[in-house]
Amino acid sequence: MRLIRHGDIGSERPGVILADGKLIDVSAEFPSFDEVFFANGGIDLLRSWIVAGCHNSTVIDDGARLAAPIDRPSKIICVGKNYADHAKEFGGGVPDEPVLFMKASSAYCGPNDDVILPLDCDKLDYEVELAVVIGKACRRVAENEAISHIAGYTIICDYSERAWQNEHSGQWVKGKSSDTFAPLGPCMVTTDELTDTGDLSLWSKVNGESRQNGRSSDMIFSVPFLVSYISRFMTLLPGDVIATGTPGGVGMGYNPPQYLSAGDQVEQGIEGIGSMCQCVSMDD
Template sequence: MRLIRFGEPGREEPGVLLPDGRRVDASGEFNDYDEGFFALGGLESLAEWVKDGCPGGVEVPPEVRLGPPINRPSKIVCVGKNYLDHAKEFGEGIPTEPILFMKATTCWAGPNDDVVRPHGSEKLDYEVELAVVIGNTASYVDEIAALDCIAGYSVFCDYSERAFQKEMGGQWMKGKSADTFGPMGPCLVTPDEVADPHGLRLWCKVNTEIRQNGWTGDMMFRVPFLISYISRFMTLLPGDVIATGTPSGVAMGMEIPRYLVPGDAVECGIEGLGELKQRVVALA
């Protein structure tokens, strides 16, 4: 099953993307894809509604904007340097445990929304990542049971302002949290449609040039371990997002970095999950 949300920013409605490509409005049956939806068995109810032929659902025109496939989560937990080649290009050593940081949830954006370069930004960078959405409350979860905590997977781009992140002291969060720095979508794909989250190709293109080209199987710390590990330090709530890291090829890792500038077109994709497409614009 593939969950979508559509409509103007902040006013999105829930829907589903059917196998034949039709987008169907589910707002007559479900309020939104949020913490309450996942916690109260919403996925199961949605699956039954779809199985019954989406009664009462109307088709959403293709020109209608897609928003992020779930409502803004309580937190976005990111894993740094989780691919060996990226850890090497990033520098500062190879982690022996997952490096965790947060993105402010106000960075939340749709899969085709513009990325706004903030004031003072000179080193805007991209990172395609597999996003894992939590389906039920998870605290001190055993690694064996961790997969049962997943509501689905999606494509995420962890946009970063490297000067804010690396040159201004403190934690990485200040370079990760600008508005529009967290696009996700185009849909949330439930686990029954993802045979192996560690067997997916993921890529990023800038102005049609492939910059990143990797496999989720190259993660040093895999999805079940990450869920179990993170749940030791904080309670993961239904709808929370874990961004699992990025392969090599980011602008910062180049001998002569080619950071993003207004007018650039960025495409991020993961096999079987879909693509994000953003245009970089300057903050007015």
């Protein structure tokens, strides 16, 4: 299944993309795709409801705004330097263990929403990443059991202000957490539909120009390992999002660096999930 959320900011409602491509609103039966939904077997209930004929559903209008497919994740956990080519362009070697940092949940937004360029920001960068959505709570889960705790997968663009991240007492959370720095979408694909994420293509473009082209097979640490590893240090709750790292080709890695400016169009895509696009706009 492909889960979406749609509607104006502040009044988003859950929906699904059916096999024929039709988008339907499911809010009459399932109020939200949030922690409660996932924790109470919502995916199985939703699947059964669809098989039974989608009673009380309505078709979503063409052109409706898509929101992030997950409602209010308690955590967005990110993995740094998880592709060797990106670790190299970042100026470091391959890490012995995953590099973890958090991204504020207030940073997440819809897949095609504008990304806001803060007034004192001049090194805005992009990172396309495969995002894992947790379906069942887990703590110290074994690597060979990790997949059973995943609800599905989506795309996240880990926007980063490199000066805030690396300069002036820079800190990764500070450089990664500005509002709109975590567009998510366009949908969440459940694990029964996207059964293997071991070798997916992922890419990004800026103003139509190819910037990143990688494969998830180039990850240093695999998805099951990351879920197991992170659960050693914190309880992962249903709806939590794990951003699994980005391949080489980010703006910082060019000589000279190719940072983003107001008006730029930034696209990202992952095989088996879809694509999304944001316009960079100035802060008011």
